[in-house]
Amino acid sequence: MYKIVNKKQLNPTVTMMDIYAPLVAQKALAGQFIILRVDEDGERIPLTVAGCDKQNGTVKIIFQIVGGTTIRLNAKEQGEYISDFVGPLGRPTKTDGIKKACIVGGGVGCAIALPVAARLKELGCEVHSIIGFRNKDLVILEEEFSACSDRLTIMTDDGSYGRQGVVTAPLKEAIESGENYDEVIAIGPLVMMKFVVATTKPYNVPTTVSMNPIMIDGTGMCGGCRLTVGGKMKFACVDGPDFDGFEVDFDEAMQRASMYADFERAEREASCNLFKKEAQ
Amino acid sequence: MAVQPKKNAMPVQEPAVRARNFKEVALGYSAEIAVAEAGRCLNCKNRPCVEGCPVNIAIPDFISRIKAGDFEGAYDMISQSSSFPAVCGRVCPQETQCEGKCTLGIKFEPVGIGRLERFVADYHNAHFKGEVKSPSPNGKKVAVIGSGPSGLTCAGDLAKRGYKVTVFEALHLAGGVLVYGIPEFRLPKNIVKKEIETLGKYGVDIQTNVVVGKTLTVDELFEQGYEAVYIGSGAGLPRFMGIPGESLKGVYSANEFLTRSNLMKAYSPDCRTPIMHARNVAVVGGGNVAMDAARTALRLGAENVYIVYRRSMEELPARKEEVEHAEEEGIKFEILRNPVEIIGYNNPEDRRDVKNGFVTGIKVRKCELGEPDEKGRRRPVEIAGSEYVIDVDCVIMAIGTSPNPLIKSTTEGLDVNSHGGIIADEKTGATSKAGVFAGGDAVTGAATVILAMGAGKVAAKAIDEYISSKQTNY
Known part of the structure; x- marks a missing residue:
C-alpha cells in the first residue's frame, strides 16, 4: 500500500498528490512515468511523474479527472492509501546538448512539462515556456513555470487569462523572430502535439513529443501502447514515452486512443450516477 | 490380466x-x-x-x-x-x-x-492439514527476478536449502504467466495462489511492484547483500507480423487480450477493465497461447472464433488436449492460411464516424506444405492469388514474443544473443556476469511452463554450489 502524504486541488478537474514511494522517488527522472492502481480490482493507469522528493521519498503526480479510475483516485484523501504504485517506467527526457529549449504544455500535460522545464533550467539551459489552457479557471502551475522559465507565455482558448489563442501561435512567432531553439518539447493532448510538430517541421526545429497511449503493464509485455514512429512499430512503455515528433503517426495514435471511448463514457456516467446517489 | x-x-x-x-x-x-x-x-x-x-x-x-x-x-x-x-x-x-x-x-x-x-x-x-517444515536458515540472501514458474521454482528450491529468498515482481500480483496468461478455465487462480502461499511458508518473500532494470538494478541487488541473482523475467514484447492494419482498433496481442481478461479480470462482469466483446474473432497462431486467447474470446461471447494457422493440424504446437477441447467448443480452424492484411472500417465521407478505424476483416492467403525447415517442420508455401477475407471485428496476434530489453539494458556485463535472449549455460543457468543466473523464457524465448520450471530448478542447484564454493574459498 502506498500512502497519499499530500493532496491539493489545482483546479476543478485537476488534482495533485504526493505519494510515498521511496524506491521510485530515488530513481525517477523528468519524462518517466509510473503505473498505479487505486484499489484491489482496479485498473492500472499510467501517469507521468510530475516531480519527486528524494529526501522524503515521495513522488508527485498530477492528474485530470476523466474516467472511473481518476474519479476513484480523486476520492482518496490525504493520509489514505492506494494499492499499487510502480516505476519509474519509460526513458527519461533527453536533455544532452540542449542549450536553449521551448517547452510547450497543454492542459494537464503542463504537469509533465514542468519537471522537464525545471530539469533543463537546472542544467543551465535557456528555457522558454508556452502553456495553454481552455480558460482562466483551468490554469495550473503558473508560479512553478515562472520559477524555471526565462520567458513564460500563457495562452487561453477564450482569452480569459494571458493571451487568447492556441500555443502554436507564440511558438511560430518565436521561431520566426529568430529564436534558435535546439529543441522544442511538447507535452499535451495528441492534437496539440500534432500541431506543434506541424509548426516546427517547416523550420526543421527538432521536436520531442511525450506520448501517453493506452497501457497495461508498462514494462514491455502487453503491446497495447504500440505506436508507429518513422514507419516502425514502437512501444511507448519501453521505447518512449518521448519520441521524435517528426516521425510519430499522430492520426493513428489518435484513432487508437479512442478504442474504449464508449466504455469510458459509460464508466464516467456510472460513476457520476453513483456520486449523485451518495449525495442524495 | x-x-x-x-x-x-x-x-x-x-x-x-x-x-x-x-x-x-x-x-x-x-x-x-x-x-x-x-x-x-x-x-x-x-x-x-x-x-x-x-x-x-x-x-x-x-x-x-x-x-x-x-x-x-x-x-x-x-x-x-x-x-x-x-x-x-x-x-x-x-x-x-x-x-x-x-x-x-x-x-x-x-x-x-x-x-x-x-x-x-x-x-x-x-x-493436508499439517505444517510445512521451515528449513533452518543459512544466513545467505538470493534475489529472484520475476515470480513466474521459473522464478518461483528457483525461489522454492533455494528456500528449502535454507536461503533467504526475495522475489521481485513487476506486476501487482505474483505468478507471472500463471496469472496473467493462462486462463481460469485451464488453471484456476486459487490453485496458483495456494502454491504461492506454500512458498511463503518456506520463507520466500515476494515484493510486487518492483521492476528490476528500472526500480532497482541487478548491481544494486548485489550492493544490498544478495549473493546471487536469478533472472526469470519471462518473455517480453509481443511480436506482430508487420502486415498492414495491425494498429487498427480491435487488434490485440495475445498478451494484452489475456492480461486484460485474466490478471485484470475483465472476464468478470463486475470488473471495470475494458475488453472488446467481439462477435467474430480471428486468432493468429497455433500454440497454447493462441488456444487460450481463442477460448477466452468464445467465453466472452463471440459467435465465431477462428484459429488462423499457416501450417496444418499436424504441426499445431499447442498441447493436444487444448486443441481437442477447442474443437469440441466450436473453435473453427482455418489452417494453412497466412494473414496478409487486416482490414478496417473507413468512411471517407465522415471522418468522425465512430466506426472508423475498427477492424472489419482479415485477409488471408492459402498455403500448402513444402520442404521441412531446419527444425524438421514442413514449411508453409503461399499459393499466389488465393486470398480471401474472413469477416471479423477482432484480431488477436498470438505469434510469440521477443525478449524484454529492460534488464539487459541496465546490467553491464550481461551478454545476450542475436535475438536479445540472455545467454545462459544450459546445465547451470550461469550467465556472462558473475553471480547472475538466468532461465525460462528470458533465455529461451517463449516456451512452456515446465521448461521454465526445469531451468529454475537447475539454477537453484547451481546457485547453491556457487555460493557454497565462494565460502570455502575464504
Whole structure:
C-alpha cells in the first residue's frame, strides 16, 4: 500500500498528490512515468511523474479527472492509501546538448512539462515556456513555470487569462523572430502535439513529443501502447514515452486512443450516477 | 490380466456449457478413477517417463503409491522434484514429455500421468492439514527476478536449502504467466495462489511492484547483500507480423487480450477493465497461447472464433488436449492460411464516424506444405492469388514474443544473443556476469511452463554450489 502524504486541488478537474514511494522517488527522472492502481480490482493507469522528493521519498503526480479510475483516485484523501504504485517506467527526457529549449504544455500535460522545464533550467539551459489552457479557471502551475522559465507565455482558448489563442501561435512567432531553439518539447493532448510538430517541421526545429497511449503493464509485455514512429512499430512503455515528433503517426495514435471511448463514457456516467446517489 | 487399452476418461464440463463460462474445463479424477488409472502402469524397468520429464519426477514410484491408496505418499514423492504439481498436472504438454515416452504408449494409450499428478496435488491441497517444515536458515540472501514458474521454482528450491529468498515482481500480483496468461478455465487462480502461499511458508518473500532494470538494478541487488541473482523475467514484447492494419482498433496481442481478461479480470462482469466483446474473432497462431486467447474470446461471447494457422493440424504446437477441447467448443480452424492484411472500417465521407478505424476483416492467403525447415517442420508455401477475407471485428496476434530489453539494458556485463535472449549455460543457468543466473523464457524465448520450471530448478542447484564454493574459498 502506498500512502497519499499530500493532496491539493489545482483546479476543478485537476488534482495533485504526493505519494510515498521511496524506491521510485530515488530513481525517477523528468519524462518517466509510473503505473498505479487505486484499489484491489482496479485498473492500472499510467501517469507521468510530475516531480519527486528524494529526501522524503515521495513522488508527485498530477492528474485530470476523466474516467472511473481518476474519479476513484480523486476520492482518496490525504493520509489514505492506494494499492499499487510502480516505476519509474519509460526513458527519461533527453536533455544532452540542449542549450536553449521551448517547452510547450497543454492542459494537464503542463504537469509533465514542468519537471522537464525545471530539469533543463537546472542544467543551465535557456528555457522558454508556452502553456495553454481552455480558460482562466483551468490554469495550473503558473508560479512553478515562472520559477524555471526565462520567458513564460500563457495562452487561453477564450482569452480569459494571458493571451487568447492556441500555443502554436507564440511558438511560430518565436521561431520566426529568430529564436534558435535546439529543441522544442511538447507535452499535451495528441492534437496539440500534432500541431506543434506541424509548426516546427517547416523550420526543421527538432521536436520531442511525450506520448501517453493506452497501457497495461508498462514494462514491455502487453503491446497495447504500440505506436508507429518513422514507419516502425514502437512501444511507448519501453521505447518512449518521448519520441521524435517528426516521425510519430499522430492520426493513428489518435484513432487508437479512442478504442474504449464508449466504455469510458459509460464508466464516467456510472460513476457520476453513483456520486449523485451518495449525495442524495 | 489384460491391460485397459485407453486412459480413463477425464470428467469434463460439457462443451456447450463450458464454452460460455470461465470455470475449469477438466474436473479431475476421483480417487477411484485415479487408482484404476494407476493400475495401468506397467512399472517397467527402463522408466522412460522419468527421462521425458524436464524435472525428472520419479513417476513410477508416485504412481505405485496411488495404486496402494497412499495419496499423501505420492505427493511427497512428486514434491521432491516439482514445486507445483497442481500446476504442471494441468498445463504440461505430457504427450511430448512423460506420456510420450511411456512404454504402454507403444501399443496402447499411455498412462494418464498428467491427470494422476493433478489428482495427487489436488488431493493434497484439499486434505493436508499439517505444517510445512521451515528449513533452518543459512544466513545467505538470493534475489529472484520475476515470480513466474521459473522464478518461483528457483525461489522454492533455494528456500528449502535454507536461503533467504526475495522475489521481485513487476506486476501487482505474483505468478507471472500463471496469472496473467493462462486462463481460469485451464488453471484456476486459487490453485496458483495456494502454491504461492506454500512458498511463503518456506520463507520466500515476494515484493510486487518492483521492476528490476528500472526500480532497482541487478548491481544494486548485489550492493544490498544478495549473493546471487536469478533472472526469470519471462518473455517480453509481443511480436506482430508487420502486415498492414495491425494498429487498427480491435487488434490485440495475445498478451494484452489475456492480461486484460485474466490478471485484470475483465472476464468478470463486475470488473471495470475494458475488453472488446467481439462477435467474430480471428486468432493468429497455433500454440497454447493462441488456444487460450481463442477460448477466452468464445467465453466472452463471440459467435465465431477462428484459429488462423499457416501450417496444418499436424504441426499445431499447442498441447493436444487444448486443441481437442477447442474443437469440441466450436473453435473453427482455418489452417494453412497466412494473414496478409487486416482490414478496417473507413468512411471517407465522415471522418468522425465512430466506426472508423475498427477492424472489419482479415485477409488471408492459402498455403500448402513444402520442404521441412531446419527444425524438421514442413514449411508453409503461399499459393499466389488465393486470398480471401474472413469477416471479423477482432484480431488477436498470438505469434510469440521477443525478449524484454529492460534488464539487459541496465546490467553491464550481461551478454545476450542475436535475438536479445540472455545467454545462459544450459546445465547451470550461469550467465556472462558473475553471480547472475538466468532461465525460462528470458533465455529461451517463449516456451512452456515446465521448461521454465526445469531451468529454475537447475539454477537453484547451481546457485547453491556457487555460493557454497565462494565460502570455502575464504
